[in-house]
Amino acid sequence: MEEEKKAVSERKKSCTNCGAELKYKPGTTEITCEYCGHHETIIYDQNGFQELELKPYLEEMGSQSHSEEIMMLHCKNCGANQHIEENYKSLHCVYCTMPLIIEDAYKEDWILPGAVLPFQFDQKKSHQIFSKWVKGLWFAPNNLKKAALDPQNTKGLYLPYWTFDAQLYANYTGQRGDYYYVSVPYTTTVNGKSVTRTRQERRTRWSPASGNVNGFVDDTLIKASHQNKNPVPRKISNWNLEALVPFNTSFLAGFVTEKYTIPLKDGHLASTKEAERIATSWARRDIGGDTQRVHHIDMSLSEETFKHILLPVYISAYRFSGKKYNFFINGQTGAISGNRPYSFWKIFFFVLFILVVVASIYWITEFLS
Structure with a gap:
């Protein structure tokens, strides 16, 4: 077991040709050397990822069979906890771009991820998506397309999530x-x-109704980190979880990984509330008719399991007229969302044009009548 754990912990992989660090190539199952082009295939368990039994973790929170010690950096400005899979001499926080001090790195245990959704495109592609987004913005200043993107501040980030599975059974009464x-x-x-x-x-x-519903609740997705500053927008937070692959540290090479700050027990409480919503939805469907009322529902969950998973997003900032704006890109789908500036004069002249059109229509109507 110790040997297996040690093997999983081998994080820094060097190129056999030139000794440089190998990094994950998005959209593939390979780690590559940026200097000599050498590449290696990432080997992971083809039998799928393992669901961990929930109860022992909630009771002990210290079952070490699926935990590991990692190096963490804490941003004193925004509070983000970040793990880096490469030897940076200097780096900046992925959320607020403030410098991080390498000497402040510390070791911390985490529950090993059970699965990861690898990045599907690289940093260059993320900049292309940004440029296309900028060109499609309404009321944007004409020279916004010249916004300065600093590649150093564009980082691929793996976000932590909990997923929960359970058998659900519920009795209900309603109308x-x-x-x-x-x-x-x-x-x-x-x-x-x-x-x-x-x-x-x-x-x-209305007529009285009662009964019971049951079924399997699969992959209830719960955010596992607090993002107090620059939270990732909901607009880009949709991933195809069927593309998850068993965790291998090689997928993290060259990217930043955020450690969960929402404990497993709190994630479980959130998933239970979501299960109650699902149970209510199933009860409404079971009641039938044109509309339903659910007065009381008594729900129980069994065979509960969970996974810690990592999902990809690109985070960056650009400067325009001396002000910083953030944007986020889903590392799987390419969906983008972010802050943007508006042109006062474009909005002013547009409103003025609308007023002129309305006034013209009113004048013509009055003249013809």
């Missing part, structure tokens, strides 16, 4: 609602005369 329609008379005026007409109005017939 089933079935729609029906009635004719309701109303009075209106036609040619100066009062006329009585009818219209159809919808009503709901």
Whole structure:
């Protein structure tokens, strides 16, 4: 077991030809040397990744069979905890770009990731996505496309998440609602005369309902880190988890990895709330009818397992007119979101144009009438 753990811990891999550090090549299963072109295939377990039994970890939080010691750097400016898979002489925080002090590195235990979603494109491609995004922005200053992107501040970051699986069973009580329609008379005026007409109005017939639902809840995804400054936008936080592969440290080579700061027990509480939402949705479906009310649900979870997984995102900042703006790119899908400047004069003249059009339409209408 110790030998296996030691093998997993071998992080820095050197090129057999020139001795330089090998780095993961996005979109492949290879680590490569940027100097001589040598490459090696990443070997991982083809049988899939292992789900860890939840209960022992919640009770002990110290089951060392799937934990490991790693070197961490803490950003004193924004609080992010980062692990680097290469020997930087100097580096900056991926979130706020503040310098990190290598001498402040410390060792810390973490639950080994069970799976990783490797980056699918490189830093150069992320800059191309940024440039295309800039060109498509409305009301952006004309010279925004000249925004200065510092490659040193563009980093690929693996974000930590918890995933939870469980068998769900729930009893529920509620009401089933079935729609029906009635004719309701109303009075209106036609040619100066009062006329009585009818219209159809919808009503709901309620009847009591109760029963039970059960099923397997698979891969409930829970964020495992606090991002107090520059949080990753929801717009880019959609990954295809079917592309996860068993964890191998080689996938991290050349990238930054954020350590989870939301404990497993807190992630489990969040996943339980999500399971309750799922159970309620299943109960509504089971009740049927046109609408439903769920008054009470008694849920239990069994055979609970979890994984610590890593998901890819590019984070960077660009400067425009002396001000810094952040942007984020999903490292799998290429989805982008970020801060951007607006051109005051473009917005001013657009509003002015709308007012002129509205005034012209009003004047023409008045003139013709």
